[in-house]
Amino acid sequence: xxxxxxxxxxxxxxxxxxxxxxxxxxxxxxxxxxxxxxxxxxxxxxxxxxxxxxxxxxxxxxxxxxxxxxxxxxxxxxxxxxxxxxxxxxxxxxxxxxxxxxxxxxxxxxxxxxxxxxxxxxxxxxxxxxxxxxxxxxxxxxxxxxxxxxxxxxxxxxxxxxxxxxxxxxxxxxxxxxxxxxxxxxxxxxxxxxxxxxxxxxxxxxxxxxxxxxxxxxxxxxxxxxxxxxxxxxxxxxxxxxxxxxxxxxxxxxxxxxxxxxxxxxxxxxxxxxxxxxxxxxxxxxxxxxxxxxxxxxxxxxxxxxxxxxxxxxxxxxxxxxxxxxxxxxxxxxxxxxxxxxxxxxxxxxxxxxxxxxxxxxxxxxxxxxxxxxxxxxxxxxxxxxxxxxxxxxxxxxxxxxxxxxxxxxxxxxxxxxxxxxxxxxxxxxxxxxxxxxxxxx
Numbered sequence: 001x002x003x004x005x006x007x008x009x010x011x012x013x014x015x016x017x018x019x020x021x022x023x024x025x026x027x028x029x030x031x032x033x034x035x036x037x038x039x040x041x042x043x044x045x046x047x048x049x050x051x052x053x054x055x056x057x058x059x060x061x062x063x064x065x066x067x068x069x070x071x072x073x074x075x076x077x078x079x080x081x082x083x084x085x086x087x088x089x090x091x092x093x094x095x096x097x098x099x100x101x102x103x104x105x106x107x108x109x110x111x112x113x114x115x116x117x118x119x120x121x122x123x124x125x126x127x128x129x130x131x132x133x134x135x136x137x138x139x140x141x142x143x144x145x146x147x148x149x150x151x152x153x154x155x156x157x158x159x160x161x162x163x164x165x166x167x168x169x170x171x172x173x174x175x176x177x178x179x180x181x182x183x184x185x186x187x188x189x190x191x192x193x194x195x196x197x198x199x200x201x202x203x204x205x206x207x208x209x210x211x212x213x214x215x216x217x218x219x220x221x222x223x224x225x226x227x228x229x230x231x232x233x234x235x236x237x238x239x240x241x242x243x244x245x246x247x248x249x250x251x252x253x254x255x256x257x258x259x260x261x262x263x264x265x266x267x268x269x270x271x272x273x274x275x276x277x278x279x280x281x282x283x284x285x286x287x288x289x290x291x292x293x294x295x296x297x298x299x300x301x302x303x304x305x306x307x308x309x310x311x312x313x314x315x316x317x318x319x320x321x322x323x324x325x326x327x328x329x330x331x332x333x334x335x336x337x338x339x340x341x342x343x344x345x346x347x348x349x350x351x352x353x354x355x356x357x358x359x360x361x362x363x364x365x366x367x368x369x370x371x372x373x374x375x376x377x378x379x380x381x382x383x384x385x386x387x388x389x390x391x392x393x394x395x396x397x398x399x400x401x402x403x404x405x406x407x408x409x410x411x412x413x414x415x416x417x418x419x420x421x422x423x424x425x426x427x428x429x430x431x432x433x434x435x436x437x438x439x440x441x442x
């Protein structure tokens with residue numbers, strides 16, 4: 001258990017050290033290393049201090065959480081095809097590995113959040129939240145009605161009701177959990193007991209902060225393009241966007257509780273009804289058949305979601321300095337790589353030294369290309385498209401208007417066909433806003 005804690009902390013420390021120093025695979029894949037390190041540490045801590053955990057004490061439940069965590073996030077990725085609220089950049093070149101890595105990355109969501117939640121429970125933070133106000137019997141019908149509206153409105157009007165996605169399924173599934181005896185926040189609310197809800201909300205905001213910390217400096221990352229809030233961010237998240245993490249944690253908690261009804265009450269949480277190993281009841285044949293069919297359907301949905309992500313959500317792939325400068329000066333790119341700087345950001349951080357390796361006539365052009373290609377990891381294709389539009393520097397990009405630039409780039413790409421997919425105005429706006437950025441706040 002202590003070894004797990006040490007290995008977890010060492011993985012986290014090594015990951016951030018490697019990211020800062022551009023050391024692969026930590027710089028290129030910060031997220032999975034940082035999150036699996038945290039999961040290992042938290043699980044070891046819970047085992048050492050409170051004699052509970054998942055990885056070694058309940059490995060089957062840990063594996064189930066990993067699986068459904070990936071499935072859940074692919075489900076939200078399918079929703080994002082309609083919402084268009086985030087996209088990915090710096091993803092490894094297309095092939096088997098990025099496909100596998102997507103599952104590995106998404107598998108961390110539920111274990112990470114729920115282990116933080118269990119830590120808060122064990123620490124009794126907060127100790128107890130109980131009120132005289134209690135939910136009435138009609139709250140279950142009200143929850144279903146609210147969930148239905150929250151499900152439909154983002155689909156019909158995604159630009160205005162997109163935040164409702166992070167709560168719709170909690171409201172829809174909670175009545176099901178309450179009716180059939182699963183772990184239920186509605187049942188708690190009828191007793192005026194809100195401790196679990198508050199701890200879940202706290203776990204969500206803690207994990208959200210860690211998610212964004214892991215994301216900001218990584219080569220492979222996600223970018224938010226939510227409507228109305230693109231000009232003010234901390235790390236890559238709009239300020240108000242952090243308010244989405246607490247309800248997201250609650251929603252995942254409710255979704256997994258509803259799903260576990262099909263497992264006969266078996267549960268990852270030792271405090272859930274029938275959650276302890278000694279209190280499990282066997283699932284009926286009908287439940288097993290439904291659960292198996294749900295697994296097959298979930299894998300199919302995940303594969304379909306990933307195929308659509310490659311077209312609509314992944315906007316750029318990771319590139320070496322050689323690839324970024326191949327049309328300007330392969331020879332200078334080779335010198336920079338031999339110096340031990342394979343990434344554009346690394347060259348920019350060492351520019352005073354790097355420019356001495358570059359021909360004088362190309363220094364400014366190479367610096368501008370690297371700044372553009374590295375901006376939100378947009379890549380060489382987008383950088384070249386901007387250059388064709390006469391925007392060959394970060395300074396010029398920062399002075400553009402999103403509506404005008406989007407139309408110009410769209411027309412230009414239709415003629416030159418540099419991009420194999422249409423541009424989105426939100427992403428162009430994100431480039432412009434980031435070009436003005438001076439720090440993690442803006």
